[in-house]
Amino acid sequence: MTQTEKQPVASPPDPALAVAPETIVSGNALRGILDPRRWLVSGGSRTFPLLALLVLMWVGFDLKTGGIYLSSENVTDILVYTSLYGIVAIGEVVVLLLGEIDLSLGSLVGVSGASAALIMTNWVPHAPSLVTMLVGVAAAAAVGVLSGLFAGFWVSVMRVPSFIVTLALLLALGGIGLVLTNSQTITVTNDLFNALGASSISAFDGGYLPPALWGNHKDILHLSTGMLVVLILGIGYTLVLLGNARVRLASGLAAPSAFGLLSQGLAITVIGLIVVDVLDHYQGVPLPVFFLFVFLIIFSYLLRSTRFGRHVYAAGGNVEAARRAGISIRRIRWTAFALAGLMAGIGGVIYTARNNANNGGTVDQSFLLLVIASAVIGGTSLFGGRGSVWSALTGALVLASVQTGMALTLTATTDAQYFQYIVEGAILLGVAWLDTYARSRSAGSREA
Amino acid sequence: MDWKQGFTQEVYYSGSFLRLGGLLGEGGRLRQESGLQAQRAEEDAMAGQLAAEDGREQDGAVESVPLQTSEGRPYLACRGISKHFGAVQALTDVDLDLHLGEVVALVGDNGAGKSTLVKIISGTQTASSGTISVEGKEVSIRSPHDASAAGIETVYQDLALCDNLDVVANLFLGREQLLAPLVGSPLSEAEMERRTAAVLQSLHIRIPSVRALVGTLSGGQRQSTAVGRAVLWGSKVVLLDEPTAALGVAQQREVLDLVRRLRDQGLGVVLISHNLQQVFDVADRLVVLRLGRVAANVKGREVSAEEVVAYITGANVTGAAAHP
Numbered sequence: 001m002t003q004t005e006k007q008p009v010a011s012p013p014d015p016a017l018a019v020a021p022e023t024i025v026s027g028n029a030l031r032g033i034l035d036p037r038r039w040l041v042s043g044g045s046r047t048f049p050l051l052a053l054l055v056l057m058w059v060g061f062d063l064k065t066g067g068i069y070l071s072s073e074n075v076t077d078i079l080v081y082t083s084l085y086g087i088v089a090i091g092e093v094v095v096l097l098l099g100e101i102d103l104s105l106g107s108l109v110g111v112s113g114a115s116a117a118l119i120m121t122n123w124v125p126h127a128p129s130l131v132t133m134l135v136g137v138a139a140a141a142a143v144g145v146l147s148g149l150f151a152g153f154w155v156s157v158m159r160v161p162s163f164i165v166t167l168a169l170l171l172a173l174g175g176i177g178l179v180l181t182n183s184q185t186i187t188v189t190n191d192l193f194n195a196l197g198a199s200s201i202s203a204f205d206g207g208y209l210p211p212a213l214w215g216n217h218k219d220i221l222h223l224s225t226g227m228l229v230v231l232i233l234g235i236g237y238t239l240v241l242l243g244n245a246r247v248r249l250a251s252g253l254a255a256p257s258a259f260g261l262l263s264q265g266l267a268i269t270v271i272g273l274i275v276v277d278v279l280d281h282y283q284g285v286p287l288p289v290f291f292l293f294v295f296l297i298i299f300s301y302l303l304r305s306t307r308f309g310r311h312v313y314a315a316g317g318n319v320e321a322a323r324r325a326g327i328s329i330r331r332i333r334w335t336a337f338a339l340a341g342l343m344a345g346i347g348g349v350i351y352t353a354r355n356n357a358n359n360g361g362t363v364d365q366s367f368l369l370l371v372i373a374s375a376v377i378g379g380t381s382l383f384g385g386r387g388s389v390w391s392a393l394t395g396a397l398v399l400a401s402v403q404t405g406m407a408l409t410l411t412a413t414t415d416a417q418y419f420q421y422i423v424e425g426a427i428l429l430g431v432a433w434l435d436t437y438a439r440s441r442s443a444g445s446r447e448a
Numbered sequence: 449m450d451w452k453q454g455f456t457q458e459v460y461y462s463g464s465f466l467r468l469g470g471l472l473g474e475g476g477r478l479r480q481e482s483g484l485q486a487q488r489a490e491e492d493a494m495a496g497q498l499a500a501e502d503g504r505e506q507d508g509a510v511e512s513v514p515l516q517t518s519e520g521r522p523y524l525a526c527r528g529i530s531k532h533f534g535a536v537q538a539l540t541d542v543d544l545d546l547h548l549g550e551v552v553a554l555v556g557d558n559g560a561g562k563s564t565l566v567k568i569i570s571g572t573q574t575a576s577s578g579t580i581s582v583e584g585k586e587v588s589i590r591s592p593h594d595a596s597a598a599g600i601e602t603v604y605q606d607l608a609l610c611d612n613l614d615v616v617a618n619l620f621l622g623r624e625q626l627l628a629p630l631v632g633s634p635l636s637e638a639e640m641e642r643r644t645a646a647v648l649q650s651l652h653i654r655i656p657s658v659r660a661l662v663g664t665l666s667g668g669q670r671q672s673t674a675v676g677r678a679v680l681w682g683s684k685v686v687l688l689d690e691p692t693a694a695l696g697v698a699q700q701r702e703v704l705d706l707v708r709r710l711r712d713q714g715l716g717v718v719l720i721s722h723n724l725q726q727v728f729d730v731a732d733r734l735v736v737l738r739l740g741r742v743a744a745n746v747k748g749r750e751v752s753a754e755e756v757v758a759y760i761t762g763a764n765v766t767g768a769a770a771h772p
């Protein structure tokens with residue numbers, strides 16, 4: 001159906017609605033997250049229901065477990081699981097934004113992690129620990145990128161639907177993982193590497209941003225490494241907001257008040273500090289959680305503030321329009337799959353490091369589905385053009401919260417796992433329905 | 449020469465050439481390609497200057513395209529355009545001139561070939577034969593990109609806009625401005641927003657906000673946004689294929705006002721419309737296509753609606769054409 005067939009809502013003849021630059025607010029990347037007008041793009045119609053759901057779940061599980069659920073230790077656990085799904089989900093979001101899908105990321109996490117484990121134990125076992133670790137990370141990232149480039153080639157150049165290409169890759173990678181490791185478990189003994197996953201069984205007392213920097217971390221008034229990081233990021237974010245506002249004013253455009261921006265920056269910083277304080281009462285900010293936020297910030301910048309990101313959204317929104325605008329769809333698609341592969345490689349590092357081991361097939365297929373569910377629950381459309389990398393965070397947070405909650409409240413572990421899937425399935429269906437409902441009611445929406 | 453061609457010639461006489469009829473005399477009934485075109489060019493040049501003189505009520509336009517008065521030579525000249533799809537002859541030997549600062553309406557019955565002609569000019573289809581010249585130089589338009597390079601932009605019926613992006617992003621799509629000339633540089637959002645607001649303001653385009661997602665705009669606003677994009681990138685010619693179809697009355701008026709403003713800013717506009725009232729309202733010249741041929745090429749103020757309908761339907765106007 002063409003756009004013009006739809007009788008649009010009556011246009012407002014009110015001259016007050018004429019373009020008046022002084023009434024136009026905003027456009028920068030980070031602020032966009034909080035700008036209601038951007039919510040349609042970033043899947044924000046579900047931001048509120050999701051937050052409500054999370055709070056309900058946290059309170060409910062906490063009451064049921066008598067305070068164990070929101071304990072520092074369990075919050076740490078939730079966030080580590082969040083980062084396991086979230087980091088890979090960031091890559092999936094990039095691909096989904098194009099209206100494509102990557103089904104191979106789950107298997108790729110296994111294969112890239114196994115490659116890292118193999119290379120570390122067989123190629124550089126006697127190198128200095130740091131070198132071995134770096135080689136392992138590089139190997140996993142390289143395997144991820146190569147696989148992504150391969151998938152991207154078949155999708156963008158050979159024009160095979162991404163669903164098929166990555167389904168084939170999913171099968172093939174599953175086999176490759178088992179061939180590589182001979183389906184033996186390869187144990188990683190490099191503590192620096194294992195620290196990257198905040199490994200619970202690592203002998204090395206690492207894997208966390210150290211809580212003790214100044215003062216006792218059990219006190220309210222203390223400064224931990226995590227807090228320092230939050231403060232730096234918070235101040236940086238606020239400065240970016242203020243800088244953008246200044247540029248807008250200099251261009252004769254309206255800008256939000258400095259007070260509003262300062263409060264916005266402050267609010268985010270305070271939330272960050274509170275979370276870090278909770279984590280500090282256990283062991284500090286787990287490294288995977290730190291990495292998750294680093295990648296969220298990088299990808300948020302990439303997708304929201306650069307030409308590449310703009311073209312990803314354009315190609316996902318209306319591929320014909322993007323093509324007519326001279327955008328190389330082939331290059332964008334290829335790059336997106338390579339980035340997704342890279343994130344799966346990073347995911348492989350964290351997965352393997354967390355378990356201190358990899359047998360090439362340890363990553364079960366539910367991992368892939370949870371990664372896709374994270375992105376979609378968070379608000380990224382399967383049809384392209386709508387969503388943001390932050391949906392990887394919220395979606396993964398919901399899934400990890402369910403998972404740890406079930407594990408704590410149900411005694412039999414098998415029960416916990418079965419019910420976890422049922423609940424997660426229900427949540428996925430629920431938020432998808434909410435989104436469809438919200439979209440069909442929003443007057444401007446042109447999607448059925 | 450078959451009867452159709454004879455009829456076409458006839459119409460030239462009864463239309464814009466009526467006053468010059470004496471010059472051509474009896475010989476004009478024969479197809480005298482070059483002479484005829486020279487005459488038409490001269491005539492149109494006069495019209496162009498007239499339009500330039502009385503069409504200047506818009507001032508204060510920001511970043512408007514400077515007015516270019518036509519010096520007799522049309523900006524865009526199509527000659528002998530023919531197009532067939534297999535056995536279907538969609539266009540036969542069609543001539544079309546367009547000057548800057550002029551609105552030419554293409555009218556005709558369904559299937560007359562209007563869209564095909566516009567697609568050929570915009571590069572989405574190629575003619576089976578015929579030439580297109582821009583500023584007197586023959587050009588080869590094989591893709592929309594070629595057309596853009598020649599200053600020709602088309603506002604498609606299906607609109608080449610991304611619903612999920614805001615107006616600023618759509619106007620600058622594929623030509624985003626960066627803060628620094630580096631890979632990975634942030635987009636220069638403020639600058640793009642300022643230029644978007646300026647160009648929309650110069651065209652009096654009303655939208656809730658330049659940061660509104662295009663998907664939330666009304667049909668008329670979307671048309672306007674697409675036109676704004678063409679103007680922003682310095683197009684000289686804008687082609688609009690039934691831009692008012694499926695729009696409400698108020699929005700139709702918005703789009704027509706926009707067409708006038710494009711002319712006033714010195715652009716040439718080719719407008720396809722089925723609504724004769726609209727055509728008479730905005731067009732300086734009417735080109736009537738019938739069965740793939742030019743049935744009439746007349747000044748808007750020199751014909752009546754009845755005559756135009758007659759050209760469209762092929763009814764006997766001058767009494768000279770015989771019909772099967």
Ligand SMILES: Nc1ncnc2c1ncn2[C@@H]1O[C@H](COP(=O)(O)OP(=O)(O)O)[C@@H](O)[C@H]1O
Nearest residue numbers: 533536538556557558559560561562563564565
């Ligand atoms: N892609 C095509 N394939 C075959 N025939 C076509 C195609 N496009 C147009 N035609 C034919 O060419 C003629 C002119 O069509 P068109 O230019 O769309 O007319 P109009 O826009 O004036 O209604 C019609 O007979 C139509 O069926």
Ligand SMILES: [Mg+2]
Nearest residue numbers: 562563564689
């Ligand atoms: Mg048509």
